[in-house]
Amino acid sequence: MRVDLARDLVETAEGQRAEEILRRCVHCGFCNATCPTYNLLGDELDGPRGRIYLIKGMFESAEVDEDARFHLDRCLTCRNCETTCPSGVEYGELLELGRNYIHDRAPVSTLLERILLWIVPYYRRLRFMVRFGRMVRWFAPKPLKRMLQPIRASHIACGSDASVTLLQGCAQRALTPEVNQHIADLLRARDVNVKVIASERCCGGLHLHRGRHEQALHHMSSYVKELYDETTETYLSSASGCGVTVKDYGRLLGTTEANELADRTLDVSEYLHGFTFERHPNIQRVALHIPCTLQHGQRIQGLIERILEKTGYELVPVRDGHLCCGSAGSYSLLQAELSEQLLDRKLVCLEESAPDVIATANVGCQLHLNSGSSTRVVHWATLLR
Numbered sequence: 001m002r003v004d005l006a007r008d009l010v011e012t013a014e015g016q017r018a019e020e021i022l023r024r025c026v027h028c029g030f031c032n033a034t035c036p037t038y039n040l041l042g043d044e045l046d047g048p049r050g051r052i053y054l055i056k057g058m059f060e061s062a063e064v065d066e067d068a069r070f071h072l073d074r075c076l077t078c079r080n081c082e083t084t085c086p087s088g089v090e091y092g093e094l095l096e097l098g099r100n101y102i103h104d105r106a107p108v109s110t111l112l113e114r115i116l117l118w119i120v121p122y123y124r125r126l127r128f129m130v131r132f133g134r135m136v137r138w139f140a141p142k143p144l145k146r147m148l149q150p151i152r153a154s155h156i157a158c159g160s161d162a163s164v165t166l167l168q169g170c171a172q173r174a175l176t177p178e179v180n181q182h183i184a185d186l187l188r189a190r191d192v193n194v195k196v197i198a199s200e201r202c203c204g205g206l207h208l209h210r211g212r213h214e215q216a217l218h219h220m221s222s223y224v225k226e227l228y229d230e231t232t233e234t235y236l237s238s239a240s241g242c243g244v245t246v247k248d249y250g251r252l253l254g255t256t257e258a259n260e261l262a263d264r265t266l267d268v269s270e271y272l273h274g275f276t277f278e279r280h281p282n283i284q285r286v287a288l289h290i291p292c293t294l295q296h297g298q299r300i301q302g303l304i305e306r307i308l309e310k311t312g313y314e315l316v317p318v319r320d321g322h323l324c325c326g327s328a329g330s331y332s333l334l335q336a337e338l339s340e341q342l343l344d345r346k347l348v349c350l351e352e353s354a355p356d357v358i359a360t361a362n363v364g365c366q367l368h369l370n371s372g373s374s375t376r377v378v379h380w381a382t383l384l385r
């Protein structure tokens with residue numbers, strides 16, 4: 001694709017990177033076929049090719065385009081289009097550049113978005129709000145109610161002398177702490193020394209996806225400072241939304257420590273596949289929803305399936321497994337209507353073979369699916385015994 005960058009942007013790193021990515025696009029439109037919002041709305045501007053044109057237009061005119069803001073806000077950042085693209089267009093990074101461009105020059109934030117960005121990345125604030133919200137959840141709006149399903153409290157002891165650090169994730173730590181507790185128990189039973197860092201903060205993913213580049217980098221730098229320790233060989237993430245961000249720290253921060261932390265971070269499936277487990281006796285048939293951040297973001301495909309099958313579970317067929325469930329970080333709250341339509345479609349696919357449970361690999365997807373499903377939704381690692 002031919003690109004004529006605006007004069008102001010020719011010498012900038014963001015302009016040059018955007019041009020490099022844009023040039024790879026041959027506007028074939030293959031990506032539209034797997035885009036959930038294009039499938040739902042049928043509008044070219046709500047598909048990846050249309051959004052790419054909108055971003056191109058902004059970088060060529062050096063003007064913020066309100067159409068671009070509207071349609072980029074409706075993008076899930078699921079990166080399904082990246083998996084489909086035959087030309088290797090890094091759509092996720094281009095979207096990040098487009099959103100940053102809009103936010104830097106003409107910031108607009110809804111009250112809900114400001115509240116989310118003020119609460120979610122801060123564990124103590126989030127924990128307080130979750131506890132308070134659970135007491136009054138019947139009065140909360142529907143999208144918020146689904147985030148507030150009661151869960152069992154748990155605590156992971158902080159150990160020293162650890163070979164593995166378990167990343168807690170701010171949302172997961174507040175909303176489903178039993179997942180990491182279970183993973184820590186599994187690992188300790190297999191003689192792995194597991195550590196958690198009590199002062200762990202937000203990885204910066206939420207700000208990154210909302211185009212708040214400066215604040216995202218600030219969170220990321222603090223995260224590296226707090227967590228990186230050259231003697232720790234492996235960092236494990238069980239929330240794929242956090243894992244995909246931390247694995248990208250090398251590109252985003254570019255420091256030696258950030259590179260090291262990114263290189264040493266694994267999704268928990270990449271670590272657990274070396275062990276054997278027992279099946280839960282009351283559960284046999286599992287419908288698996290692999291989050292976009294795992295299959296498209298981290299490009300991990302087939303690994304959880306192999307672990308569960310090796311453990312003795314039967315994986316039921318799931319149509320359109322590549323499509324997003326509509327959770328997508330803050331999307332379920334900020335684009336509630338579209339998110340709910342995607343959820344309904346996803347649940348039809350997950351429930352049509354009547355599984356015993358639905359399993360997934362990210363806290364956001366778990367809560368989102370659970371809010372509309374009559375089948376129990378769990379983190380896949382909690383099926384391992």
Ligand code: SF4
Pocket residue numbers: 024025026027028029030031032048049052084085086087088089
């Ligand atoms: S992003 Fe890839 S698949 Fe989509 S139009 Fe461009 S080249 Fe084609």
Ligand code: SF4
Pocket residue numbers: 034035036037038046047048051074075076077078079080081082091
């Ligand atoms: S990231 Fe997902 S929603 Fe956004 S354009 Fe790509 S496929 Fe569509």
